Amino acid sequence: MEIKSYKFLVVLAITFVIVFLMNYIGNSNADRLSRAIWQGIGGVVGLTVGMYIYNRSKNDKMPPQHFD
Numbered sequence: 325m326e327i328k329s330y331k332f333l334v335v336l337a338i339t340f341v342i343v344f345l346m347n348y349i350g351n352s353n354a355d356r357l358s359r360a361i362w363q364g365i366g367g368v369v370g371l372t373v374g375m376y377i378y379n380r381s382k383n384d385k386m387p388p389q390h391f392d
Contacts, residue, residue: 327376327379335371340365343367
Protein backbone atom coordinates (compact mmCIF):
# COMPACT_ATOMS: atom_id res chain seq x y z
CA MET A 325 0.00 0.00 0.00
CA GLU A 326 1.49 3.32 -1.08
CA ILE A 327 1.64 6.07 1.55
CA LYS A 328 0.43 8.70 -0.92
CA SER A 329 -2.58 6.72 -2.17
CA TYR A 330 -6.27 7.33 -1.60
CA LYS A 331 -6.74 3.91 0.01
CA PHE A 332 -4.10 4.66 2.62
CA LEU A 333 -5.81 7.94 3.52
CA VAL A 334 -9.08 6.04 4.01
CA VAL A 335 -7.29 3.51 6.25
CA LEU A 336 -5.77 6.38 8.26
CA ALA A 337 -9.19 7.98 8.72
CA ILE A 338 -10.74 4.69 9.84
CA THR A 339 -7.83 4.08 12.24
CA PHE A 340 -8.20 7.55 13.74
CA VAL A 341 -11.96 7.14 14.23
CA ILE A 342 -11.63 3.71 15.86
CA VAL A 343 -8.83 4.74 18.24
CA PHE A 344 -10.56 8.04 19.02
CA LEU A 345 -13.88 6.39 19.85
CA MET A 346 -12.25 3.67 21.94
CA ASN A 347 -10.49 6.29 24.06
CA TYR A 348 -13.38 8.76 24.21
CA ILE A 349 -15.99 6.22 25.26
CA GLY A 350 -13.73 4.34 27.66
CA ASN A 351 -12.37 7.38 29.51
CA SER A 352 -14.38 9.16 32.18
CA ASN A 353 -11.91 11.95 33.04
CA ALA A 354 -12.63 15.62 32.45
CA ASP A 355 -10.05 15.94 29.68
CA ARG A 356 -11.13 12.89 27.74
CA LEU A 357 -11.60 14.76 24.44
CA SER A 358 -8.00 15.97 24.26
CA ARG A 359 -6.66 12.58 25.33
CA ALA A 360 -8.75 10.79 22.72
CA ILE A 361 -7.59 13.18 19.99
CA TRP A 362 -3.92 12.71 20.93
CA GLN A 363 -4.31 8.93 21.05
CA GLY A 364 -5.94 8.97 17.62
CA ILE A 365 -3.13 11.09 16.21
CA GLY A 366 -0.60 8.73 17.78
CA GLY A 367 -2.26 5.75 16.10
CA VAL A 368 -2.18 7.49 12.73
CA VAL A 369 1.48 8.46 13.11
CA GLY A 370 2.42 4.93 14.18
CA LEU A 371 0.62 3.42 11.20
CA THR A 372 2.30 5.87 8.83
CA VAL A 373 5.79 5.15 10.18
CA GLY A 374 5.15 1.41 10.02
CA MET A 375 3.96 1.58 6.42
CA TYR A 376 6.96 3.77 5.49
CA ILE A 377 9.37 1.20 6.90
CA TYR A 378 7.44 -1.67 5.26
CA ASN A 379 7.42 0.02 1.84
CA ARG A 380 11.09 0.95 2.07
CA SER A 381 12.20 -2.59 2.85
CA LYS A 382 9.73 -4.22 0.44
CA ASN A 383 11.53 -2.81 -2.61
CA ASP A 384 14.96 -4.21 -1.73
CA LYS A 385 16.19 -6.45 -4.55
CA MET A 386 19.07 -8.10 -2.74
CA PRO A 387 18.61 -9.97 0.57
CA PRO A 388 21.23 -9.58 3.28
CA GLN A 389 24.33 -11.68 2.55
CA HIS A 390 25.48 -12.41 6.10
CA PHE A 391 22.25 -13.57 7.69
CA ASP A 392 22.86 -16.29 10.28
